[in-house]
Amino acid sequence: MEPKDRERESNGSDFVSHHHHFSGSSFSGRCSNVYSRKDFPEGFAFGAGASAYQWEGAVNEDGRKPSVWDTLVHSRNISNGDITCDGYHKYKEDVQLMVETGLNAFRFSISWSRLIPNGRGHVNPKGLQFYKNFIQQLVNHGIEPHVTLYHDDHPQSIEDEYGGWLNRRMIKDFTAYADVCFREFGSNVKFWTTINEANIFSVGGYSNGLTPPGRCSPPGCSSGNSSTEPYIVGHNLLLAHATVSRLYKQKYKDIQGGSVGISVYTLAFKPSTSSKDDELALQRAKAFYFGWILGPLTFGDYPDEMKTAVGSRLPVFSEEESEQVKGSSDFIGIMQYIAATVTNMKSKPSRPDFDSDIGASITCTPMKQDLQDTPRIEYLQAYIGAVLKSIRNGSNTRGYFVWSFMDVFELLTGYDYSFGLYYVNFSDPHRKRSPKLSAQWYSAFLKGNTTYLGSQGIAQLQSNFSSSS
Template sequence: MKHFYLFSIILAIVLVTSYIDAFTRTDFPEDFLFGAATSAYQWEGAVDEDGRTPSVWDTSSHCHNGSNGDIACDGYHKYKEDVKLMANMGLEAFRFSISWTRLIPNGRGPINPKGLLFYKNLIKELRSHGIEPHVTLYHYDLPQSLEDEYGGWINRKIIEDFTGFADVCFREFGDDVKLWTTINEATIFAFAFYGEGIKFGHCSPTKYINCSTGNSCMETYIAGHNMLLAHASASSLYKLKYKSKQRGSIGLSIFALGLSPYTNSKDDEIATERAKAFLFGWMLKPLVYGDYPDEMKRILGSRLPVFSEEESEQVKGSSDFVGIIHYTTVYVTNRPAPYIFPSSTNKGFFTDMGAYIISAGNSSSFEFDATPWGLEGILEHLKQSYNNPPIYILENGTPMKHDSMLQDTPRVEYIQAYIGAMLNAIKNGSDMRGYFVWSLIDLYEITVGYTTSFGMYYVNFSDPGRKRSPKLSAFWYSGFLKGTIDVAKDITQLQSNFSAGSSSL
């Protein structure tokens, strides 16, 4: 097994180098969108300004006595500056989320006029610079009032409240927004926050985790079920009430690890297929075929909720596209092995899956090793198994320790490799529509706060003005989009120009 693992690492290195062949922006379809991404709580700050009320993210961040998003990047006040950075880079699209409690402070009921104005102004600013807004409705910031009232995503009441929130967004912003994602990475949201108890979810009490509420073996799948129903409800509303006039598209996003057998044994191959059913099919099979994978139904039995005939029909076909959140690839084995997920003291979901997850890269590194062959594998699997749906890569990037180092060469190499992999997938017939780097600028991150970051712009969080400074990755991405650099060449020259201060966006 050790020899096989060593061979896999060598193969990964060889495959990464194969993505450095020449490609340009013009090799991609003309209507393909290249952009960057953020989310409301991680970017906006201004958590108690102009009528915004707490979400579960606010509550959790303050309960843990760690860093928080009270100020974050101060995007609420600096959005015009950030849009100018995007325009200078040549970004074609920007993905951001709506803070539910900034727009509707009580979760339902009256709209906050100042919150409404902020998002209208942001969208107008993007449009005026030729940047397509891609809006995520829900990026984990559930109104605390709804969590207190009925427990959030484990209660079917969330379906009506989420649909009401979506209705306001469609009505107020839909004339200028053509791309909507309902729920961010619904898979990991369900199993990490309602099974593992990360940050602002629920979990079962164990000797390792002190949870006051939760039932991991049930709530993971109840929350996931309600997310699918809420997505389908919002999608149905959009298509019935707004789509004919606004002509937009609506989709759901999932967290998608690249999955590869740890050995060439039959057991590991079967375990990998089970992992695909749980990590991909859990959400995608209902969206495409109207029901959960047979493997999940067999393993989970009565713990897996059941769609009524009407619900099945509503969920089926409710996504115009699939949003993919992808960062890295893992190996899958049928035998006990170390987990990739650091919060895995409660392993319920993975025990159900009957597969063990091993990192394909250097787990001691701050960065994700580039494994672009894993992304190609995901895209090929979705093409073959789910009728080749339109796909946006909504997040892709690598973290590095947050400091003043602007020469983020590993990030440049990472992004370059994945863009090359994506082009290969397009040539092989995948219906790719867009790619978003996570993230535009350094953000407040869910589990690490401000210690590591993904941004193409450095943010000085010690500076009250939150000064932004471009990293090497910003110059590279801009040069790729504008066609001013040769991506086939070594980046040494770009580094030299960057160090000399002679490069400009």
């Protein structure tokens, strides 16, 4: 899930956004109370999401140049986002689907490689016009754009020139890119996320090498250092976020009235046993996954658990940097995907990396998919009910975004798993979109036609879906 905020402004990280991605895991916070959309605060954002590389396609069109994502998938000869949903050409059709679904918000990212193909300097006029057109299309249909500036896809030229996020030069170039986005799109965009899942990007790209730019210690990768690079990158991401946030507040906020936040990948952790060792491992996992980003944003420094485990490999904030990072997010996007069990690791591998620094093994639940995705509806019901309960208990949550609006190219699984509300036929040159059962449920909920559905309600929806298919 994920959300965004309206009207009220926060001077810290009190606006929490949820972005939900169903993976077939059970949800322990099942909510049995009946509820409807009317129970949520006025202006609450109900949306869905996608990202540039995963949805747009058209990677070689209209001046776009390769990003690190293009390079990674093609160098490994795996499935890619060259065409994917072809959102670049089908965005008007997709906005119409959003309207029909009942969304009042949509979360998406801008491709740095499409807007500023060389990473700095020249702005691509066709890329600029595409995003202006898409954003205007959303606004014209009453859908609030929630824009992510960075979703794992910086220009390859920057990576080649100085190593991308491993180099502090990246902060300057990223800030200049953000400045263009604020200037060109800010009149229609009030919610900006600087970095998508800053924690998992650092781990995936620089500790295990599974995601762009695909670095880790040899022999797993051709180049990298899993013991240091994730922490260097995480540090630079936080400094870049804080710098961009400060830029917005100083240059644009009084005129545009928007807010700037960051998103964090989260897991529903639980210890594998009730032993003290596993309980301590659970606390370390939370510190490394959540506290790594949220600690500096809230307190200006990393959690003690990380300092102890990582030692001198963990970068240090100067006093000035600490003050700059602390309180730099108007909201936090909480990306909740799957559940995981945590088991204490009795011995550490000889080569340290992010996982071994935690001193625990983390086992995630398997993923499932289906066009008639009844389990997903049950999960959506439970999670939205839990969000409502948290609001009633005082949470300042402002929105909920389902990942993803339609099937897209997925980061780790390509097209093997699909999490969209809408099915996309990737074998069809026209990339036909078809609603899944969950899309029908979500739409009915958003339009106020249903409240919390019990098993009978789901069975009826299932029957209606089968007869209309």
